[in-house]
Amino acid sequence: xxxxxxxxxxxxxxDAAPAVPPDxxxxxxxxQAVGSGRLLRxxxxxxxITLVSALVGLLTLVVIAALFLRSLPIxxxxxxPELVTGTVWKPLAGQFGFWPFILGTLWVTVLAMVIATPVCxxxxxxxxxxxxxxxxxxxxxxxxVLAGIPSVVYGLFGVLLIVPxxxxxxxxxxxxxxxxxxxxxxxxxxxxxCVLAGGIVLALxxxxxxIAVAEEVLESVPAGAREASLSLGxxxxxxxxxxxxxxxxxxxxxxVVLGFARAFGETMAVLMVVGNVAQSPRSLFDPAYPLPALIxxxxxxxxxxxxxxxxxxxxxxxxxxxxxxxxxxxxxxVWARKRAGQ
Amino acid sequence: xxxxxxxxxxxxxxxxxxxxxxxxxxxxRQITAVIGPSGCGKTTFxxxxxRLIDTMDQVRVSxxxxxxxxxxxxxxxxxxxxxxxxxxxxQKPQVLPMSIYDNVAYGPRLHGVRRRRDLDGIVQRCxxxxxxxxxVHHRLRAPATGLSVGQQQRLCLARGLAVEPEAxxxxxxxxxxxxxxxxxxxxLFVELKSRYTIVLVTHILRQAKRLxxxxxxxxxxxxxxxxxxxxxxxxxxxxRTRKYLEGVIS
Ligand SMILES: Nc1ncnc2c1ncn2[C@@H]1O[C@H](COP(=O)(O)OP(=O)(O)OP(=O)(O)O)[C@@H](O)[C@H]1O
Ligand SMILES: [Mg+2]
Numbered sequence: 001x002x003x004x005x006x007x008x009x010x011x012x013x014x015d016a017a018p019a020v021p022p023d024x025x026x027x028x029x030x031x032q033a034v035g036s037g038r039l040l041r042x043x044x045x046x047x048x049i050t051l052v053s054a055l056v057g058l059l060t061l062v063v064i065a066a067l068f069l070r071s072l073p074i075x076x077x078x079x080x081p082e083l084v085t086g087t088v089w090k091p092l093a094g095q096f097g098f099w100p101f102i103l104g105t106l107w108v109t110v111l112a113m114v115i116a117t118p119v120c121x122x123x124x125x126x127x128x129x130x131x132x133x134x135x136x137x138x139x140x141x142x143x144x145v146l147a148g149i150p151s152v153v154y155g156l157f158g159v160l161l162i163v164p165x166x167x168x169x170x171x172x173x174x175x176x177x178x179x180x181x182x183x184x185x186x187x188x189x190x191x192x193x194c195v196l197a198g199g200i201v202l203a204l205x206x207x208x209x210x211i212a213v214a215e216e217v218l219e220s221v222p223a224g225a226r227e228a229s230l231s232l233g234x235x236x237x238x239x240x241x242x243x244x245x246x247x248x249x250x251x252x253x254x255x256v257v258l259g260f261a262r263a264f265g266e267t268m269a270v271l272m273v274v275g276n277v278a279q280s281p282r283s284l285f286d287p288a289y290p291l292p293a294l295i296x297x298x299x300x301x302x303x304x305x306x307x308x309x310x311x312x313x314x315x316x317x318x319x320x321x322x323x324x325x326x327x328x329x330x331x332x333x334v335w336a337r338k339r340a341g342q
Numbered sequence: 343x344x345x346x347x348x349x350x351x352x353x354x355x356x357x358x359x360x361x362x363x364x365x366x367x368x369x370x371r372q373i374t375a376v377i378g379p380s381g382c383g384k385t386t387f388x389x390x391x392x393r394l395i396d397t398m399d400q401v402r403v404s405x406x407x408x409x410x411x412x413x414x415x416x417x418x419x420x421x422x423x424x425x426x427x428x429x430x431x432x433q434k435p436q437v438l439p440m441s442i443y444d445n446v447a448y449g450p451r452l453h454g455v456r457r458r459r460d461l462d463g464i465v466q467r468c469x470x471x472x473x474x475x476x477x478v479h480h481r482l483r484a485p486a487t488g489l490s491v492g493q494q495q496r497l498c499l500a501r502g503l504a505v506e507p508e509a510x511x512x513x514x515x516x517x518x519x520x521x522x523x524x525x526x527x528x529x530l531f532v533e534l535k536s537r538y539t540i541v542l543v544t545h546i547l548r549q550a551k552r553l554x555x556x557x558x559x560x561x562x563x564x565x566x567x568x569x570x571x572x573x574x575x576x577x578x579x580x581x582r583t584r585k586y587l588e589g590v591i592s
Binding site: 132133222223224225226227228229230231232233234235238242243246247 | 394397399422429430432434438453498501502
C-alpha cells in the first residue's frame with residue numbers, strides 16, 4: 001500500500017499536460033512504418049491488454065454474483081427490508097436484524113471521515129503550497145511509512161492508548177460536562193471500547209492515503225494559475241482558497257472517496273477497539289459492531305446454525321453495495337463539477 | 343526620475359547566474375521591448391519587477407529595483423501593493439477557474455470593492471479597454487474557460503487592468519495566439535501606452551520593431567545594450583546586438 005499510493009494515481013485533477021498533436025500520439029504508427037511482424041505483435045498486445053482489463057472488470061461481477069447467490073437462502077426466508085431494519089440479532093432463534101451492524105459501520109466510518117478529512121486536506125495544502133522543498137522531502141516518506149503500517153499495529157495502538165484515554169478520561173469528563181448533549185455523552189459507564197475509538201483509529205489509518213493523494217492533486221495545479229492570482233495582489237491563502245483548491249476540487253473529492261472506500265471495509269484495527277456489541281450505538285462512547293467485524297469474527301464458526309452462513313454473506317454484499325454506491329456518487333460529483341465548466 | 347529603476351540586479355538559480363548586474367531605467371508610459379535569445383534571462387528579469395521570482399525555490403536575488411523610488415526587495419516592502427501596481431500578462435493565458443465576470447472582479451474584490459454597482463462598472467470598463475466587451479457582455483456568467491485562447495488573453499489583460507496597475511509586464515503575450523488575435527492585442531498595447539508603462543518581453547523582432555519605443559537587449563544574462571528603439575535598431579553599438587538583429591545569433 002505504502003509504495004503504490006503515489007504511483008500512477010491518475011486522478012480527475014487538473015489537465016496540466018498540453019494537448020498532443022494527433023500525428024505525434026504515442027502508439028499510432030503510420031501503416032508504412034509497420035512491418036508485418038510488428039503489426040502482429042501490436043495486435044497481440046492490444047488483444048492481451050483488452051483481455052486482462054476485461055478479466056478485472058469481470059472479477060467484480062463474479063464477486064457480486066457469488067455473494068448474491070449465497071445470500072439467496074436468507075433473502076428467500078426474510079424480505080430484505082425486514083433484514084435491513086431489524087434490530088435483533090439472534091441467529092439461534094432465526095432472527096437476523098442487520099440494523100445495529102449497518103449503524104455501527106456508518107458511525108465509525110462517518111466519524112473517521114469527519115476527523116480525518118479537514119486535518120488531511122490542511123496537511124496536504126501545507127505540504128503542497130507552503131512547505132519548503134526540504135520539509136516536503138522529509139515529511140513525504142513519513143506519510144508513506146504511515147500508509148504501510150499493518151492495520152493490526154494501528155489496532156494495538158488504539159487498544160494501548162486511545163481506548164484507555166477515552167474510557168478513563170474523556171468519557172467521565174463528557175458525562176460530567178456534556179450530559180445534556182445526547183450524542184456526546186455516554187449513557188452508562190464507558191469502557192473506552194466504543195465507536196469514537198474506532199473512528200479515531202480508522203482516521204489514523206486513512207489519513208496517509210488522503211494526504212498523499214490530495215497533495216499530489218494540489219501539486220498538479222499549474223503554476224501559472226497561482227501566479228495569475230498572486231500577480232493581482234492576492235495573498236498566498238487567497239490564492240490557495242480561490243484558485244488551487246478550486247482547480248483541485250475534483251481530485252480532492254477523489255482523495256477523500258479513496259479514504260472512505262478504504263474505511264468502510266477496514267476490519268482488523270476497528271474490530272480491536274469498537275467493543276463488538278450487537279446493539280445500535282447512541283453516543284460516541286457506546287460500543288458498536290460494524291459489518292466487517294461481524295463477518296471476520298463469525299465466519300467459519302457456528303456454521304451449523306441454519307442461514308447463518310447466508311446471513312454473513314449478505315452482510316458482505318451489503319458492504320460491497322455501500323462502497324459501490326459511494327464510489328458512483330463520488331464519480332457523479334466529479335463529473336458534475338467538470339461539466340459546470342471547471 | 344523614472345518610475346522603474348533597476349540597479350545592479352543579479353539573479354542566480356541554484357548558483358547559476360541568470361541575470362548579471364543589470365542596471366537601467368525603464369521610461370514611463372512607453373513600450374519597452376526586452377529582446378534576446380532564448381534563455382538569456384528575459385522572463386527572469388520580468389519576474390523580478392513584480393517579485394514573482396519569490397515563489398521559486400533556490401533563487402538568489404541581489405541588487406535593487408526601485409519603483410516610485412522605493413526598493414521593492416527591501417525587507418519591509420509590501421509585496422501585495424507592489425504586485426497590484428505591476429500587472430502581469432503571461433505567455434499562455436491563465437484564466438482563473440471562474441466566470442468571465444468573476445475573473446475581472448477577482449482583483450477588485452480582494453482589494454475591498456464590495457458594492458455590486460461598483461464591480462459592474464469596473465468589469466464593464468476593463469472589458470471595454472481590452473476590447474472584449476462586445477464579444478462577451480451577453481455571457482458574463484459563463485465560465486472563462488469557454489473563451490477562445492485569444493479572448494482569454496484579452497480577458498487576462500482586462501483582469502490585470504481591473505486592479506488599476508501602473509505598469510504592465512507582458513511575457514511574450516502573443517506567443518500562443520493566432521495572428522489575428524495577436525494583432526488585436528498589439529493594437530491594445532499601443533492604445534494603453536498613453537496610460538501605462540509597458541514592459542514587453544518578445545521573441546519576435548518584427549513585433550519589437552512595430553511596438554517598441556525603447557529596447558533592452560539581454561544576452562546570456564548580461565545587459566548588452568539599451569536605448570530608444572530607433573537608435574538600437576538602426577545603429578546598434580554592440581557587435582552582439584548587431585548579430586542578433588541580423589539573425590546570426592538567436
Ligand atoms: N526555475 C529555474 N531553475 C533553474 N534555472 C532556471 C529557472 N528558470 C530559468 N532558469 C535558467 O535561467 C536562465 C534564464 O531563464 P529565463 O526563463 O529568464 O530565459 P528567457 O530569456 O525568458 O528564455 P525564453 O525566451 O526561452 O523564455 C536560463 O538559462 C534558464 O535555464
Ligand atoms: Mg521566457
